Structure formats: C-alpha cells, structure tokens
Amino acid sequence: MSKPDCTRFIDKFYSFIDDELSAAECAEIQGHLDSCPECFERLKLESRFISFFKEKCRCEAAPTHLAGSIKAALEKSS
Ligand SMILES: [Zn+2]
Numbered sequence: 001m002s003k004p005d006c007t008r009f010i011d012k013f014y015s016f017i018d019d020e021l022s023a024a025e026c027a028e029i030q031g032h033l034d035s036c037p038e039c040f041e042r043l044k045l046e047s048r049f050i051s052f053f054k055e056k057c058r059c060e061a062a063p064t065h066l067a068g069s070i071k072a073a074l075e076k077s078s
Contacts, residue, residue, distance in 0.1 A: 005032070006039050013043070044073050 009032045016025060033040045 003038075006036060009036075009039055010042070040073075 009029075013029060016029065021029075033043065
C-alpha cells in the first residue's frame, strides 16, 4: 500500500545508491524512514541498503540511531 510519497522516495533512494549523498539528501532519506515504517521494512530487506548507509550516510545529518535500529531489526528477523 504505497503512498505516492513512498514511490517517489524509493525511486530517489535507488538513484542515490549509485551516487554521492549530500547532507540534505541524507537527511531526507532518514526523515522519510523515520516516519514511514513501510519504507523502512522494505529497505531493511535490501542488504546493500545497509552498506549504502555505512558508506554514504556518514554526514553529520545522519543520526546513528537509524543505522542502529536497522541493525537490530535485521538481527531480530534473521
Ligand atoms: Zn514511505
């Protein structure tokens, strides 16, 4: 049940993966994931999402709790 926002977000996210993230883009991704469990669940299943975040979302806008909660969710579900 994707909202239009989510479709746009996912599209954008995948184009982000092959590119560098600015602090603003990083914050946008984080912000959407923080407020949207659907996208969070979807991206949780993407193993490259994890490495993506580790490599590219080291900007100061990235709250570490997101990476932490993804890691925790992955450990719980595996
Ligand atoms: Zn969403």
